[in-house]
Amino acid sequence: MNDEIVVLAFDIFGTTVDWHTGVARQVDEIATRQGVRLDAEAFADAWRDRYLPSMRRVNDGERDWAYLDTLHRESLDDLLETQQLGDLFDEEARRQLVLAWHRLPAWPDAVEGLTRLRRRYVLAALSNGGFALITHLVKAANLPFDCVLSAELARAYKPDPRPYRTAVALLDVLPERVLMVAAHAWDLDGARDAGLRTAFLERPQEKGPHRAADRAADATSDLSVTGFVELAEALGC
Amino acid sequence: MNDEIVVLAFDIFGTTVDWHTGVARQVDEIATRQGVRLDAEAFADAWRDRYLPSMRRVNDGERDWAYLDTLHRESLDDLLETQQLGDLFDEEARRQLVLAWHRLPAWPDAVEGLTRLRRRYVLAALSNGGFALITHLVKAANLPFDCVLSAELARAYKPDPRPYRTAVALLDVLPERVLMVAAHAWDLDGARDAGLRTAFLERPQEKGPHRAADRAADATSDLSVTGFVELAEALGC
Structure with a gap:
């Protein structure tokens, strides 16, 4: 892949x-x-x-x-x-x-993994957050993305196919050249429906200590990893 | 200002x-x-x-x-x-x-000036180049922007007011809170018409050694500088 x-x-x-x-x-x-x-x-x-x-x-x-x-x-x-x-x-x-x-804290492995991945891939933030919100958040958390994309650009929210398709169109690539990375099965389902490849990234504490987050077994994806550094290694970075 | x-x-x-x-x-x-x-x-x-x-x-x-x-x-x-x-x-x-x-070379003072300015301001690339083009270019030249904006998002080219207004809307700010920085008088004229503040940044070699680039005297702007480092100093960075 x-x-x-x-x-x-x-x-x-x-x-x-x-x-x-x-x-x-x-x-x-x-x-x-x-x-x-x-x-x-x-x-x-x-x-x-x-x-x-x-x-x-x-x-x-x-x-x-x-x-x-x-x-x-x-x-x-x-x-x-x-x-x-x-x-x-x-x-x-x-x-x-x-x-x-x-203004939210990055997971501890995010900056290291993204920094390694960025040497080889174009990294985009593709979020349901507004364009300004994601720009502020990425800046405050020092996340090394190459560009910010937002559901706002499609005026529709993930998992609707429109934000994924808008991202693909703006980046001028075939959908199968884009790997959507998410900790939520519903996001990967939406990405796959729009023709993207998918990677499940497990974040067991995503909903705090008292509620269960999605686990790898809950998600259908082309790749499944437990963190950003494992993702970098799986993708040869 | x-x-x-x-x-x-x-x-x-x-x-x-x-x-x-x-x-x-x-x-x-x-x-x-x-x-x-x-x-x-x-x-x-x-x-x-x-x-x-x-x-x-x-x-x-x-x-x-x-x-x-x-x-x-x-x-x-x-x-x-x-x-x-x-x-x-x-x-x-x-x-x-x-x-x-x-894939074009950054001017020699761009990375240093942008790096200083980024500590205090949100830095956006606002170009007539397509979203993918500018994303590729910014990545290859290691330009430290916080986000990429493009005329493509407005489906209209600078100096039409639409790309400036789209940028302002996506960044969720008042137009007078945005300073457009350009080496072309026509770009600053368009930005001003859309309500933005303007800075002329002189690039005398922009058209190569044989043709004349816009000079400060040709442009109407709120601020005029001869380079990225001077811009950082003028803005207190």
């Missing part, structure tokens, strides 16, 4: 960065500033649980295109209402919470 | 990389392989002379969107025909010539 692939496209939330730890930490800081006590990890999980349904409504045409910051804000407002915390988080605190998704 | 700017958008051909030297060198190599003797610098100049008119036809709606590789190929075919060289360059040689624009 190695000789045919020219582009590696990486999912970001959960695959390249640790959203669970990063969002929970910032929720905790912002809540503390507001004088609110809450279980920040459970809050981050409940917020993330609204992620796939909110994007599905866009992909299904139930609503017009809205970028991820807007979906995050709407699901935050809903979550605060549901948890009867609405009065405790003002506009500024809510804006800061939404921006928590712009 | 420094405190208001958050994004620096850089023109690429002529401003960040030396297209004249890079294209002429590759034209010379490919022509030599084909057994053709020609003046490679004059050929590169004549090819580049067809650049602005070819983009204007797209912006004016005289033809559908076509990315820069297509325009380069069409103007190459036209140039070879005009110079009665058509029989001497086969399909493969023409493909290689078009790809010459994907």
